[in-house]
Amino acid sequence: MCDLKFNISETAWCPGCGDHNILESLKNALESLGKKPHEVLVVGGIGQAAKTPQYISANGFCGLHGRSLPPAVAAKIVNSNLTVVVDTGDGDSYGEGGNHFIHNIRRNVDITHFVHNNQIYGLTKGQVSPTTDIQVAGAIHEPLNPVLLAITMGAGFVARAFSGDKEHLTAIMIEAIKYKGYALVDILQPCVSFNKVNTHQWYSNRVYKIEETYDATNKLKAMEKAMEWGERIPIGILYKEVKKTFNDKIDFLKGNQVLVEKETDINKIKGYLKDFE
């Protein structure tokens, strides 16, 4: 018998960390989508959140800091049968990996990007992150707004969630995984050890679910919504648009074609000698 359930193993995370809820929500989302562990690839970079692939019984790729997107998109390009999920931190995604973040929005490979955004560096013990609010931990840089950046860059699925609301988070994750194309979910979470400002209570007091009447296909409205921060922070799907994925733009990858299953026709390659006659 093969495993049909995703097992969660013991983690090295602090008790009370938002990571635990995110991991459980990921497992629940994958199971409710009927995925089997061997069909899923979870990719992380380096950091506390980036250890997620270690703790769930799917295929896993724990690579380098800031470099979670490049291997994830490449794996999906060559094997579209895999459900590819990047699950990693804010420093990994927006700091060291900032260049890959903006360009993979443009590339639009059908992967899902879950960012554990605790607005601080955990593993290296308390330095500022690209999303740290000004004056927290001595930050003097303006924080990066990942959801606004993603919408303006042309991402087709942009959402924000909160680790403190597992049910809502799971529902958003399901929608994000189902979306055909690059999907970003920025997940707000507390860091119980190093961020004493943006605590569980801090987020709980501020987050609110986006109204059911909200039109997620209106880009300008979405940008406005994405800029709400401070006393009230919206969670939910901010923007959604149907777009052609990377694989769908390439003749030999579109539809159900899977590159890893294709054989090279050596006689065809031999024919290229004609180019040099």
Added chain:
Amino acid sequence: MNYNILIGGAAGQGVETVSAIFERIIKRQGFEVFTIKDYMSRVRGGHNFLQIRFGIDKIYSHIDEIDGIIAMNVETIENHIDRLNSDGFIICDDEIDYTDTRILKLPLKQCAKDCGNIKAFGSVAIGSVLELFGISETGIEKVFGEFFNEEIAFQNIKAVESGRKLVSKKIDTSSNSEDNNILINGNEAVALGTLAAGCKFYSAYPMTPSTSIMNYLAAKMNDAEIVVEQAEDEIAAIIMAIGASYAGVRAMTGTSGGGFSLMVEGLGLSGMLEVPLVIAEVQRPGPTTGLPTRTEQSDLKFVISASQGEFPRMVIALRNPEDAFYQTVRAFNIADKYQIPVILLSDQFLADSTTTIKPFDFDRIMNENFISGYEYSEDKPYKRYEITESGISPRLIPGKNPGVTVLVDSDEHDETGHITESASVRKDMTLKRMRKLELLKNELQEPLFIGDEDCEILLLAWGSILGPITEAVEKLNKNKNKKYGTIVFGDIWPLPTKLLLEKAKKSKKLINVEQNATGQLASIVSEVTGILCHSSILKYDGRPMSSEYIYKELRRDK
């Protein structure tokens, strides 16, 4: 007998197109051809030239002495007239103001205008050169048809005809043997090898002089079904290739030294994850931007030691386009078999030089991916990093085997791929990885030996110097005052030592011949074998070493 023609002008004047057409016409006549390309890092202006050497016998390299110049501007004459034979010729437009007895000032531009296309003046010059050599123009329509649309091709063919009428035959050449060759440069040979190896994913960031590998592959992308992706930077390029390889296809990246510097963390990732990877590193003079369009062999010590930590890797120096093709295919097989990164080390001289060679033998190609045949069983769970005697662990394609998942981690990991800080696991895993290096040593190909078997002077060289040094050694041995031999490394890391030790013992003097300032091969040879070179011939001005240069340096060396 062979001839050496230089075609020069400013960037944007069509020097490259005229040269490509000329070498193609000559090649189709059955001549052997060797062309080098000397260009500047700019889009317009400056001074670019190509040297096309052709003859009946195999040509291994370029030479400095020139028999004829096609000058599109006066700078071409000024820069190269010192290298022109006393009975050589210069063809230029009659508007060019320069005086020399060897100049043939011809109405190139007027003729081109009369043919309906002023830009075709290079083709007028081609016609004149063909006439000087008395070369018939069979198949010329086909050549122009391959470069231009019907109208422009017609104008250029007319231009060649009118160029012929401007001069009369001066030099007697006979070729007209049958043309069974291909005309290819080092980068194209790497690209074709990449396709022949069944590579399905090539990600790179443009960087001279490696870019033409990507360009050729991109042109074949849909037909050959290979993903060619221009990454946002070299970091993404190498790590995307690693991701694709992890997922089960053959993958590769290519760059020059500057891009490779950015790829270093990815190189270590391939080593630690044990994900097969092929990297083409086409050298140019560094450090930093250096001389972007020129040549050097100064990244050898860098690529053999790049990255923190220790892991097995292989470095193959490419020696000529034929070698480049077969070694590229072999690199993929070795990367897959040992689950390691393999670096193909080339340089601008090899990358851009075109030469005639026999068509590649595709029957020699054997591709094997070494994917494990493991099937799920509860008694024996799959372990990606299983400790084995060989050090090679079973590799599976993620998603292919129900019930089985593949976990890889850049942290030190246990057999299942999970993070560990255990001292004993760390030791076992290090040994497991390094055992592959010992095994890899059985796979090494000894360097090529050329020259007198009883040589007293042994030259040590590597990579693309093979051509020039072969010609230099042949010439030196004709003098019969000393006996010369050379060994030229292809596989260079791990360093094969059998032939080196054998030949070094018998010779009286060892001289390393390298295109760098510090003698990097000599340094590696002494580190691995304790053998010291007595003197060096080094060149580091960015221009390729010619056979004459090596010959003269050795004649000076008493």
